[in-house]
Amino acid sequence: MENSFGPVIFYETSFGLKITETLVVSWIIIGVLILSSYLLTRNLKKVPTGVQNILEMLVGGVYSLVKSTMGAEHIYFAPYIGTLMLYLAASNLCGLTGFMRPPTADLNTTFGLALITFFMCHIKGIQSKGIKSYLKGFTEPFFLLTPINLIGEIANPISLSFRLFGNLV
Secondary structure, three states: OOOOOOOOEEEEOOOOOEEEHHHHHHHHHHHHHHHHHHHHHOOOOOOOOOHHHHHHHHHHHHHHHHHHHHOHHHHHHHHHHHHHHHHHHHHHHHHHHOOOOOHHHOHHHHHHHHHHHHHHHHHHHHHHHOHHHHHHHHHOOOHHHHHHHHHHHHHHHHHHHHHHHHHHO
8 A cells, every 4th residue: 555655565574574665666776777887888988989978978977066066175976976866867767657656755765865975974074084173063163053063964864855755745
């Protein structure tokens, strides 16, 4: 039985594991993306032609986007941003078919993606600034604002997940 807020259960194992439609569709999308990546990149040439030109423009666009929004020092985020863009595009497009419920229509998926981004950004922040300097950033501009800064940081993944979820529901 489907409702607009919860996942549809496809199968429940004898030990309580529930396989949802969201999980099955995510696996299908991941499989299609992996297979497509393999097929589109197995015969790359030094001088690009045809589809390789389009792929190189897309990859260059992602790197340019990351460089312009995050700065050249954070270019290592480009593969993650590109992968996220591909997954979200495929997820949203599969909802247009009408045969499958897009994984991003499940709050669990959007919250999971937001948590991955949240932890990745904070871990990279600790690595680049050091733990002391990173934690000191929560006390700025005034140390009494530390609780508000912490609440603001914790609210980020919740806000991200609800915004992505709200785009599909």
